Amino acid sequence: MITKPNGWGEPELEWEQLFTKVRARAATQEERKRFGELHVARAKRLLAAPIEDLYDVVDVTMQMSVPARIHTSLPCAECGEATMETRVRLLHGQHLCPPCFEARLAGRSSHPLPRRQPAAD
Numbered sequence: 001m002i003t004k005p006n007g008w009g010e011p012e013l014e015w016e017q018l019f020t021k022v023r024a025r026a027a028t029q030e031e032r033k034r035f036g037e038l039h040v041a042r043a044k045r046l047l048a049a050p051i052e053d054l055y056d057v058v059d060v061t062m063q064m065s066v067p068a069r070i071h072t073s074l075p076c077a078e079c080g081e082a083t084m085e086t087r088v089r090l091l092h093g094q095h096l097c098p099p100c101f102e103a104r105l106a107g108r109s110s111h112p113l114p115r116r117q118p119a120a121d
């Protein structure tokens with residue numbers, strides 16, 4: 001639908017002047033009352049108008065976006081949250097969700113990084 005340039009009627013000078021004053025909070029009580037009357041009359045005209053007087057209805061061609069690829073989910077080894085396989089981080093053979101991976105690296109995890117065994121001599 002395309003709004004017709006004059007679909008909403010000819011410009012109404014009194015309505016426009018009052019609208020400007022009301023919006024600027026510069027209107028008197030009488031001007032606000034008159035604006036309200038004009039505004040309601042305008043709204044009633046629009047609501048009663050046939051739609052083809054207000055809009056041009058035209059066919060449009062739209063290009064649909066490519067559907068998102070669905071990946072399988074793997075459970076996080078720490079919290080159990082199902083995590084899309086493309087987001088899973090692998091750490092010491094464990095599949096971790098991103099927050100658990102970051103926590104593990106920062107040492108905030110309940111399952112800290114395994115200590116490196118000193119090399120045997």
Ligand SMILES: [Zn+2]
Pocket residue numbers: 076077078079080081096097098099100101
């Ligand atoms: Zn997790």
